Amino acid sequence: MEVKGETHSMLCNFEVLGLLRDIQAGRGQKKPNKFQTNLATITYETIKSLENWPCVHHTGEGIAAAMKALTPFKLTPAEKLQLINLCPSSAVEIQLIVEESEERLSEAQVEELLDLLSTHLPGPEKEEGEEEGMEDESEVQDDANS
């Protein structure tokens, strides 16, 4: 066995999940037969663990659109891949994924990133239960003054 080339192309979780589901269903490749216990085990376990990742809710078109929308941010391929894989929903996660994010991205850009990820790569159906806890205090003060 020989490995060709040092650089390996990266796959996003969605692609891997697609391949493994195809294998389990016998599309493209044959279903693992009873002699291929290794393949059957790894396919089952990987699918099971990938189902906890956001990629279960993704679509091919959504990822393509998100990749296109990510171009103006000048991110490295690895950072883009992680944004797609992890689908961050908070600014602190963006800081983790993007190196030196304070210098490279403004606060508005971080918000923009979170927005575009949530539009192109929707997560599970969430209940919109969040409410604005901050009351506008200036109005109250104005009332008291008048």
Added chain:
Amino acid sequence: MFVLVQMKDTVRIPPRLFNLDTMDAIREALNKKFANKVVYKVGLCIALWDIETVEDSYIFPGDGATHTIVHFRYVVFRPFVDEILTGRIKSSSKEGVHVTMGFFDDIMIPSDSLQHPSKFSKQEQLWSWEYEAGEEGKVDLPMEIGGDIRFRVVDEKFIDTTPSSPEENISMPPPATTPSGSQVPLCDPGAKKAPYVLTGSISEMGLGMLSWWNTG
């Protein structure tokens, strides 16, 4: 997390599989050889992606099987250093926290890479983060077994588990001369070692148990 690795290998197809389509037989042989195995300096092989080219098959004297050189691409689990992953805590000990991805178990977060300050409870055998919550004093945030955890990969290590050469075994203590010396352990000491180990860290903002950072 996953990469596509281009590989080249000689596939032997025994005569009993000649009734199958050649490509199917090659796919089966490649998946049998690599799936769920760690290849040294490559990573944990998951499944065959595609076959790029198939060279001519040869038959060698004394063997009815065909030998074919195949160029193919394989899906391999090989997170890069600095990648953020989410896993599940499998166990914890004084040395640190053991994390599993489900299909890959050998991820260790050593005690010095946990959130600072963390302490280990001997009674419960759990690590917890002593978070300073301002005026309210310290809050203990436990890292429970089975909880989802987000961590950064800081190191990867491949250990060659192929049987070592006799020269390397010289360092082993010579068998005792007493009669019990005949009971030399048969298994080689490298057999139990994990071939591919990842080291993680959670000593950053946003890392650690997912529940810590889910602002409600």
